[in-house]
Amino acid sequence: MSEMIIQTNGLTKKYRGRAAVNQLNLEIKQGDIYGFLGPNGAGKTTTIRMLLGLIKPTSGSISIFGRDLRKDKLSILKRIGSLVEYPSYYGHLNAVDNLEALRRILNVPKSRIDEVLEIVSLTSEARRPVKGYSLGMRQRLGIAASLLGNPELLILDEPTNGLDPSGIHEIRELIKNMPEQYGITVLVSSHLLSEIEQMAGTVGIIREGQMVFQDTIANLQQKSVHHIKLVVSEPESALWIARDLGSTGSLQENTLVFPNMQDAKIATLVRRLVENGHDIYRVEQEKKSLEDIFMQVIGEGV
Numbered sequence: 001m002s003e004m005i006i007q008t009n010g011l012t013k014k015y016r017g018r019a020a021v022n023q024l025n026l027e028i029k030q031g032d033i034y035g036f037l038g039p040n041g042a043g044k045t046t047t048i049r050m051l052l053g054l055i056k057p058t059s060g061s062i063s064i065f066g067r068d069l070r071k072d073k074l075s076i077l078k079r080i081g082s083l084v085e086y087p088s089y090y091g092h093l094n095a096v097d098n099l100e101a102l103r104r105i106l107n108v109p110k111s112r113i114d115e116v117l118e119i120v121s122l123t124s125e126a127r128r129p130v131k132g133y134s135l136g137m138r139q140r141l142g143i144a145a146s147l148l149g150n151p152e153l154l155i156l157d158e159p160t161n162g163l164d165p166s167g168i169h170e171i172r173e174l175i176k177n178m179p180e181q182y183g184i185t186v187l188v189s190s191h192l193l194s195e196i197e198q199m200a201g202t203v204g205i206i207r208e209g210q211m212v213f214q215d216t217i218a219n220l221q222q223k224s225v226h227h228i229k230l231v232v233s234e235p236e237s238a239l240w241i242a243r244d245l246g247s248t249g250s251l252q253e254n255t256l257v258f259p260n261m262q263d264a265k266i267a268t269l270v271r272r273l274v275e276n277g278h279d280i281y282r283v284e285q286e287k288k289s290l291e292d293i294f295m296q297v298i299g300e301g302v
């Protein structure tokens, strides 16, 4: 089993008695891209702020790189790069000069600026004043800044928020490479599964401060209920035949709908219907999209 990079235990943050984050047990493995999902106000930013030591938990613990954040805060934070909310820059300065200020604080070689600009594909724009940058370029510059200190863990809070599809694509491609090319584990938050599903291996979904799902994307897909739909000449009597065979179906607008019906059972039902003189017009499988499953999970919890 891979090593856990982030592990929280009962992590809770209350504001005036109300829990913004409630008993959260995050588990993020080394080398993973962890998609941290939830609707607006679910508690993602509050969690991330606690992970970065910006606010104190009301209760619970945080372990990062196997160490307690309360005890080894500075040495842990040195190994993390982060982008929280929109980064601010000196608009009249170019990308290199903006990064230079941070480089001095971090005390890394000057050559690191060129390296990080190369990683985020801003090399050719590096000498232009940042005020002329698009939102996508600004976000990429923010990621460049978060990479300056050679982090082992990158924490990005909604880096694709407000970007157009091509901007989202660029950020996604950039994040995708982090574990393999640079050995960096990534925690990336979003309120849209569609922005995360193509890059994340694991997703944690929170709703009203509580974790409602934490597992691989593949296992999230497994949560889907597949419906089999049958359009037949005499739906009402067909439903009786189906029930006689032990199927729990229902009639929806003259269509027979069966949740999670096995192939063998479908074959038996179709055969029985034909034997009883029914015409079968259509047999369809209705598959839920990952986004539907996500909506189901944040709607009801699992």
Ligand SMILES: Nc1ncnc2c1ncn2[C@@H]1O[C@H](COP(=O)(O)OP(=O)(O)OP(=O)(O)O)[C@@H](O)[C@H]1O
Pocket: 015, 020, 038, 039, 040, 041, 042, 043, 044, 045, 046, 047, 191
């Ligand atoms: N400083 C604060 N004081 C009081 N309540 C707060 C504070 N910060 C956050 N909250 C509340 O905590 C809850 C979680 O907010 P949080 O910003 O963590 O959600 P989020 O999932 O990041 O949402 P978004 O996508 O909108 O940023 C919200 O109900 C918010 O109003």
